[in-house]
Amino acid sequence: MGQKITGIKGMNDILPEQSKNWLWIEEELRNWLIKYGYNNIRTPILEDTALFVRSIGEVTDIVEKEMYSFTDSLNGDKLTLRPEGTAGTLRAVLEHSLLYNATQKLWYIGPMFRHERPQKGRYRQFHQLGVEALGFQGPDIDAEIIVMLNDLWHRLGLKNVELHINCLGNAEERLNHRNALIGYFENNQGLLDEEAKRRLHSNPLRILDTKNPNMQDLVTNAPRLIDYLGDQSLAHYNGWKNYLDNMQISYVENPRLVRGLDYYNLSVFEWISSDLGAQSTICGGGRYDPLIVELGGKDNYAIGFAIGIERLLMVLEANNKLPDENVTDIYVVNEGAGTDVAAFKIAHQLRSLGFKVIQNFGGGSFKSQFKKADNSKARVTLVLGENEVKSRQVVLKCMATQKQEVISTDNLSDIIVNYLIK
Template identity: 50%
Template sequence: MEKTPATKPPVALQAVKGMNDVLPAESAKWEYFEQTATRVARQYGYRNMRAPIVEHTPLFVRSIGEVTDIVEKEMYSFEDKLNGEKLTLRPELTAGLVRASIESNLVYNGPVRVYCLGQMFRHERPQKGRYRQFSQFDVECFGFEGPDVDAEIMIMTARLWRELGIPDVRLEINTLGGVKERIVYRNELIRHYEANLEALDDEAKRRLHTNPMRILDSKVASVIEVNKTAPNLLDSLERDSRAHFDGLQQLLTDAGVPFVVNPRIVRGMDYYNRTAFEFVTERFGAPLTVCGGGRYDGLFEQLGGKPTPAIGFGMGIERVLMMLPDEQKSSGLDAYIVHAGVGAQKTASTLSESLRNAGLAVAQHAGGGSFKSQMKKADASGARFALIIGDNEVSAGTVAVKPLRDANGSPIQGEQAIITSSAVAAHLRS
């Protein structure tokens, strides 16, 4: 029986914890990122692909892995009350895109390269750059063996950093080996940790037999110490995996993309194999991963599809945005139309529409008010020009054009020109 204590005051409606609004003042950064990322992806021949935000829960359990943090305690899972289906808000993008690809046999005509922008959901404690609803720019390559595409997506990402003007990210790469090598290595690891059991914390002990490779990523001092003497996967790598990893490094070197090999990169999902990589920044004190991904050659098969090698990454957009400068003030408006008096409304509307027909961005003042107050709005809008229409202009068929900002968007004090309505478009372009 649900208790509804009468003493409890009504709670103001507010956003769900960890889920943020993007208000107009900050959306310019989002659009800037989305446009830049999309442009770069297209430059490399990647095509857009989208999948639903909600999927059947088993998709994530089977792909990400039962003993991962995501599946164990972070998923927004619920039952559809209408038909009893178990559903989950996607905690990542790869599983859904792979599922969609299998379902539509996307790779039938050969390998494909895709990108996707979308929202993810994980029930974690929110903090800086970590939210319950967050966004990723996601790139996937289906049907390529690599290591050429492995290098390609890293080269592409390096370009994206340049285009965004973010210099301080470091590429770290690692190899997780093939399926068989991982089993051998896993056993070696377990032996090593069992021999040093006293140094492990509870978390590490819990994972020892379920997911020992994650212990390599531990931040606990005593565990870090034990990790220093842990067996290295590189030593048990077979020839093919070795060649793959060497090939990747050669290609990155040839392309002039700097990187470091970091054997501790293990990634949070179980489906990764061979190539794993992260782009990390030190800008916020502790190292922060802004982009992470890797190869998942077995996932298609594991989800019931045909064997299809694949690689991809997810980039945390909120984290990238934290690294972008704040301003981006320009509204992109060419003109703001100020109007008052008999017939001015009609003249203003006609002029606005004809300017828009000419491809210009024009805001028309709404809500009335004095010329002074309208001019304040014109200034605040960031428009390059104010177009003023009053009784004089209506009867003369002219428009007063006053420059407000220069090409850089800086405020200027300019002379007002009186010109005929038909000449306004040309004047704004000059």
């Protein structure tokens, strides 16, 4: 016997019992995005490592600790499994000139990869829906994105979600704030943990996002970015909030909201669910105008967000908002000579009408077949024996009431349609 091989830690199989929920949420998301004019884009899961180093930043946890990077043994290329979807999408947009005298509203869904410690809601292979609106200056597009997400939560029946927003300004304003932060933290260096000390001169803004309880008072009293924003950035931020106020969308202004990647500017936001405990963010995003130039494009505008599919499904499950169990319409059982082919034809006929039909294969007694029908959650079971085939009839049994009747196969389609759709 060969050695048993198991899956990779943190990379999970999605089994049929779970995948029905995945198929359902993916369809819900597609239908929702169509309403807002977004088009699907599909990019490779492998990209040049330099793409993520340039877009995410060399001194980040993602690049330093979490990326799955390797050298292709066939040609020496340095490649990385995508840790997020924005960089690859923007690479494709620029490579194929999709922003030439045009704007783009794009979405994608698929696996991302980060070498993190696996825990509930956080995996090494995880799945994201990503949405990117390119070429729009805003703040109207910023507001539309919040409105559309608010619509999604209502569509899915989620109520325990809270919107947090902030403004990161522009590069010059962030530099002034950064210098103030460095000076503040240097004056309080004895209160910094090791991670904060490491980030002090590389990315001090991320110190504000610390989860260390011993540093909360320190970061609460740190210089606030909003106090360093100029008129243009404040106008964009206030314009964004004005749209949200007029749409009666409540929000929390969170000056410590900085997002995890370096390429954001101006508007940033997160939707937080109280149903997930520590892993509370189910959606996050914001503007990333500078990334277009960083990746070789002309100065332009960009905003986007990502939703973690695993976390979203966890929230839906916690709120009992997942769809009811996938129910079979009709189960066809048969026993006796000549009944296999007759059952085969009936099953095919009923599927052509749009019903979900399972036909028993492998024989077995009527008792064992009815047990399979019960397990399939079929609404109706059709029974064919030798006598039914000879008389061109079938027994129709309602599984909920256990009542049954004999009907002719000549008008079976009409009877089934009336029975299951009424």
